[in-house]
Amino acid sequence: MSRVDGRLKVTGAATYSAEYKLPGLAYAVLVGSTIAKGRITGLDTKAAAGAPGVLAVVTHLNSPKVPGFDTVGKDPSQPATVGGPLKIFHDDKIRFNDQPIALVVADTLERARYAAGLVKAQYAQEQHQTNLEANKPRAFLPTSAQKNPKSPMADYQRGQADAYRSGAIKLENEYVIPTEVHHPMELQAITAHWEAPDRLTIYDKTQGTLATRRDFAKEWNLPEANVKVIATFVGGAFGNALHSWPHESAAIIAAKVVNRPVQLMLTREQMFTMVGYRPHTWQKLGMSATADGKITAITHESIGQTSTYEEFTESTLAQTRMMYQSPNLTTRYRLAALDIGSPIWMRGPGEATGAFALESAMDEMAYLLKLDPMEFRLRNYTDQDPENGKPWSTKFLKECYQAGAERVGWSKRKLEPGALRDGDWLVGYGMGVGTFGAHRGGAHASAQLLPGGTVLLQCATTDIGPGTGTAMTQIAADTLGLPPQNIRFELGHSDYPQAGTQGGSSTVNSVGPAVQEACLALKDKLRQLAATGNAAFAAAKKEDVVLADGYLTLSTNAAARVPYADLLKQVGGTAVVVEAKPGSEGQAYSMYSFSVHFAEVRVHVLTGEVRVSKLVSCADAGTIINQKTAANQMKGGAVGGIGMALMEHAIIDDRYGRYVTKDFADYHVPVHADAPAVEVFFVNQPDYHVNALGTKGIGEIATIGVAPAIANAVFNATGKRVRELPITPDKLV
């Protein structure tokens, strides 16, 4: 089935957050600091304030008090969080380069932009730290792990610590991934509108309408019911909109100051500095194995970058703890706080970083053992979760190995690198495995029968691109037995029934069952209404209820027919709100999605140029609701992995603590010419331990494991092992 919002997207009618032309709309442009650490000692905003069309210049000197900025962290009933988001215009401190120091609001975009260039600042500069390598000695255990030894961020050990060191066949290597930036095509944007002094509406780029509502209700000390967050369309995010950012607070402040709706869209340069990124991470992985290919020990350590004001953590070492059968295993996760904006989870968060080290090391050990890398993985395959001893809810990774190997032509692969050549191109094959928890959170959905026979479903979830609306429409259509065109699924509004944030591959797992339940509850409600005047319905079960052509009827008794109109007359509209919650199965099973990616690469012998000529991505993601959109998501994740492997690298000039990559000319992402036709294979076996639909999630596993598959293929082609991404030609010639 094609996307339900396809027509809106191909005609330009889909409305994103900077496209709400409210009456009196004003435009805001942010001014950023030019130092990375210190204090603002002087701000000259006179010229900007006097420039044509300027309505306000907001700075820490004149910003209205944001009540939540003072109370956050001071509530005695809530334990203090580890740091917190930057409080914009709250004080004179500079914590990272390009930190917003002023916001210029004007009646047109051109005027706001011009005036923003007139703001001048003086600083008392302090010595900043932006280099991860130099700050490794200062790395620390995250506070969450210090407080709670059972935290997933705490040190982990099974068997003996660092046992690989005494192994007969062993390796120990360091792996580095640079800072990568989400860069969704839609720039971060918000339209903020105070509809009354205590009623705020924001049209915002967010992955969670309710999380965003909670954050800003808290900032302004408002009841949540007074804050409306609308995100009908989100132009990509990849994790970038999982956090409430300073520019959002700034736009809301500005709207208050000028008492008009304010639109603020970041520049591409600002997308590097203030709305998160995948953190620059150093890793060391030691592994030992027996001569017959059994892993005896793994130690995996990582140091990831965070900001000075917020402790950002991610599950970099999670895959290592559960993927392979290693009796001795140690993981240590550390953070280094730098004078840079806070990171935020980026597609395949943590796991994608960790998998680069783990899956590269697997390839290296296989080569050391003179084993086929797939065979080596099979010899260490786990039939239960070695981290906790629980059985997998489902695991069809072997099936994925087999399907992928066949499709990529794995049999052509030579054990020795450099053995395959096509003219001036060396050809190599590599594989990389990915996994991510099959997470499910509570969600509500409402279902309503409209007089024309359409069923309207609503949920506060968002759709940042995977096709949530389409999948939910299919689930509803299947459950109700109606054609999809009779279903309308509305999302992206905080007034709709509760759903979690769209992240961690959990949306279909969570919202899908809520939609299913809402549809069943609607059937039952309609049956009850019909039963008042029709005995056949009174005796029927909800499963027997059929909605067809304006009538309610029964699959067990076609003669029983009640027109919708009669039902609606009784209630003046029908709305049913239900909740679906995870069951207790999670206690008994380890629930994960799995993927394996196979890459065929060509490396030019003279220039070191790497071309990914073939990618096969295979996934055990449970039930696939929509083959078309799911395959698209897998292909997209693979393209993201190509970027991670070969080109993405945000570079900071440590002298100034500022990114020198500031647009798509410097920071390369894959374009059409870089993307091969990705072949996708789904096992498509339901996992009913996760939910009644059997889904496990796709978004993350589409990317996790792709970068090491490419790096391993590059080794197979050239004999050169690159352990620091991206694999640019200079590392190969």
Place this chain on the structure above:
Amino acid sequence: MATNPEPDVPANHDENRRTFLKQSSLLTALALVPGQVVDAAAAKFDERIADAFEKVPLSLKVNGVKQKLSVEPRATLLDLLREQLHLTGTKKGCDYGQCGACTVHVNGQRVNSCLSFAVMHDGQEITTIEGLAKGDDLHPMQEAFVKHDGFQCGYCTPGQIMSAVACVREGHAGSEGEIREYMSGNICRCGAYANIVAAIQDVKQGGQKV
């Protein structure tokens, strides 16, 4: 400051011109209605008068509709379309001509609308994504994008489609490789590239008029 959006225009140049405009407009206005303007000057009334001098007339045909406009010379075609004509189908993805989200047709040629000033297009015909369909009938390229799922979030889509139509018209859709090369100015961060290429090939092979 962090970014000077108009590096070619020294700030003082603009200010000097503005001072001149302010004075001359004030003098003119004073001669007409002295009492009111003296009061209004304090309320930035002079700015509004100066504003009129700073704008230049512009005639465009946008999606077949003639537009008589008055625009600031520094307004880009993209910002004019989005913020003044409310044709928000054309997207801003970088403002530097690097991503292609803002692709429109100018006299039939594909152009990054963020890289050109609106005033450069006086008398020209602009087609945006909103002008591609014929009423309710989608353009074949739009149909093909839906059929092949040539998008995810939809933000780069208008630019991809405008570029794709031009790519076929230019005769650059002869093979998968050629399409990839000639579509490489349009970034899709969701990574729907393979599906976009399939959509373009479908249209090309279908032989429909684009």
